[in-house]
Amino acid sequence: MLSREEQQEIEAELTHYPYKRGACIEALKIVQRHRGWVSDESLHDLAPLLEMSVHELDNVATFYNLIFRQPVGEHVILLCDSVSCWLMGYEQIRAQLQQELGIGMGQTTEDGRFTLLPMPCLGDCDHAPALMIDEELHHDLDGEKVTRLLGQYD
Numbered sequence: 001m002l003s004r005e006e007q008q009e010i011e012a013e014l015t016h017y018p019y020k021r022g023a024c025i026e027a028l029k030i031v032q033r034h035r036g037w038v039s040d041e042s043l044h045d046l047a048p049l050l051e052m053s054v055h056e057l058d059n060v061a062t063f064y065n066l067i068f069r070q071p072v073g074e075h076v077i078l079l080c081d082s083v084s085c086w087l088m089g090y091e092q093i094r095a096q097l098q099q100e101l102g103i104g105m106g107q108t109t110e111d112g113r114f115t116l117l118p119m120p121c122l123g124d125c126d127h128a129p130a131l132m133i134d135e136e137l138h139h140d141l142d143g144e145k146v147t148r149l150l151g152q153y154d
């Protein structure tokens with residue numbers, strides 16, 4: 001069930017749209033901000049508020065890379081896997097992250113601290129390779145910088 005805070009925040013969002021479904025992304029983000037991810041149960045709770053079917057809402061939620069449909073770690077690393085980053089060393093950065101974290105892409109560390117996910121272009125191509133940790137963008141990555149970055153979250 002949605003919490004009172006979630007419900008209030010979603011109702012406030014609904015006032016900004018002529019159709020309730022227009023607020024669906026914001027509503028999903030609100031739930032994710034409170035719970036870390038969007039479960040099937042949350043979709044069922046949200047859909048009637050937005051006058052959408054659960055299936056429609058699930059399609060939106062799975063289309064947007066920044067809505068997580070599975071539990072994620074405390075910190076989410078979004079590694080850009082588009083063309084400029086491929087050309088500028090994506091493979092080495094991916095391999096290093098996987099090795100230092102001991103997980104593959106799409107996985108979460110055993111201690112629940114990090115989830116590693118691929119992400120299409122982060123819009124920072126002239127400073128490739130790039131990644132985001134939570135909301136923060138990091139670019140011009142090399143091995144040393146990646147180790148330093150991970151160290152900041154120890």
Ligand code: FES
Binds near residue numbers: 082121123124128129
């Ligand atoms: S291709 Fe990686 S930031 Fe654009």
